[in-house]
Amino acid sequence: MLQKSTGKRRRRPRGGKGSASLKFIPLGGVGEIGKNMNVLEYGDDILVIDCGLMFPDEEMLGVDFVIPDPAYLMANRDRIKGILITHGHDDHIGALPFILPRLDCPIYATRLTLGLIRSKLEEVAPKYELKAHEIAAGDVLEIGCFKVQPFSVCHSIPDGVGYAIYTPVGVVVHTGDFKLDPTPIDGRATDYALLASLGTKGVLLMMSDSTNVERDGFTPSERMVGKTMEQTFRLYRNRRIVVSSFASNLHRIQQVIETAVRFNRKVALIGRSMVANVARARELGYMNVDEDVFIQPSEIEGFPHSRLVVITTGSQGEPFSGLVLMSRGDHKHIKLGPKDLVVISALPIPGNERLVHRTINDLFRQGCEVIYEAEQNIHVSGHASREELKMMLSLVKPTYFVPLHGEYRHLVRHKQLAEELGLPSKNVFVMEKGDVLSMTKRQAKLLEKVPSGAYIVDGRAYSDLNGQLLSERRDLAEDGLVCISAVYDPAGNLLAPVSIESRGFLHRADADELYRSIEDAVEKAIKAAKAEGKDEDVSSRIRSAVKGVLKRFSMSAPVILVLTNEVQSGNGFACKFSRREQIK
Structure with a gap:
């Protein structure tokens, strides 16, 4: 068996030998299909498994895809010993171009998977120098305090692996995405022998693919x-x-x-x-x-x-x-x-x-x-169905079990399946993003959450899923935009007609009276603000005035964007920009 090493000495965890617990933290891939990212942590050492994206839903307007929030990893990046990749699908490698350069840690993957990762990095982060370690099923890797053994699994892409991870507390098995295809296209079947051997010796924790848990029987061969x-x-x-x-x-x-x-x-x-x-x-x-x-x-x-x-x-x-x-x-x-x-x-x-x-x-x-699939057998899944999931649980026989890679109902169904096979309910954990499962050889319990969430990616820029960008897009999509532009002198006299432009809202041809009322309200608001000597209040006065007009004429609540230009004496002028505000 090939032996590989990172060249780094193992470091005893803080607090002395045996005092630390093993922690498992899903940062994505639970309660959702995609965005897979999991963390194993023992003492000073952190190992990350996968770094994937998720496709946006229809409400995420203009968003290319969604990636995990790397906040917890960024806060602990000095402790990260490497990222293990199970296979080359986007829901397992797609976030790497955005997250890996920030973590700048080694990555471990099979030959094809590394090739696909390099293609993505060349497109999005071409200047980043990848710290890549090519691995193969059967290798044994020394990564920090962990000994890692990748094993072959059959999936819908070549070179997929699961991982047996030997920790100071016990063995952890991550199945990766798998199915038990007896006639795989490349002749590379899931490694039943290794899984059975691990199960005989004892497995502390197994994390397993839950995608097809609601499908009876076996997944057909490719x-x-x-x-x-x-x-x-x-x-x-x-x-x-x-x-x-x-x-x-x-x-x-x-x-x-x-x-x-x-x-x-x-x-x-x-x-x-x-x-x-x-x-x-x-x-x-x-x-x-x-x-x-x-x-x-x-x-x-x-x-x-x-x-x-x-x-x-x-x-x-x-x-x-x-x-x-x-x-x-x-x-x-x-x-x-x-x-x-x-x-x-x-x-x-x-x-x-x-x-x-x-x-x-x-x-x-x-x-x-x-x-299409509803008519003929022109597609088969790459994920295990119920009988295969039963076989995996029966082979590995874990003490603790965490269903992964599925919507919340899939995780619950997988938990129920494990209980049917004899696992105690208290030993099966349906987890959500940011949950922390702490394990010793004798017990396991959930701790307080760590920071987790998602970022949206639009082109090569990304921002918090719950941030202002997506909220503004939703506001614009629902009610449109009205842009008010006014040019006036220090006394509040308009130097040009008020300009009103709208997108996704009533246009002037359909609401001439409304637009005339807005113009009058804007002029009065400017004069009132200047008369009271409140220059900084002009934009908010205009917004309030327009809001009042729209309440009388329309049920819509468009975003209002105000641009005010006060022309001073001489040739200079000062521009004051308002922020965007949705009318409630």
């Missing part, structure tokens, strides 16, 4: 999708076939490409992440595809329909993804019509259902045929 694709290609020989999938589902993409080759079709890739992930997988040897299989997107419209397969992003209805642009007829390289078949090979992420259904409806409006 190979079933390959058979369905084969049947689909055979049935629709004369149509151009467009397949939409997650860009990180490389097993699925590999099967589509292999099927296309068998049916003598070329492949076009659409979507930046799709192109980047396939290129990286080919570069690292995880996809064996000849270059002459591919054509450029610019060649699509001139290519015979029966000889082409298009693989695109957009299976979740993302607003600017390839499939959504096609569904609206806005894609510059491809126009869909009656001679096209679209296959959506993914399930909607919880919260994305409306976006996905809207995309499907728009595709039908373009005249093409659409196959």
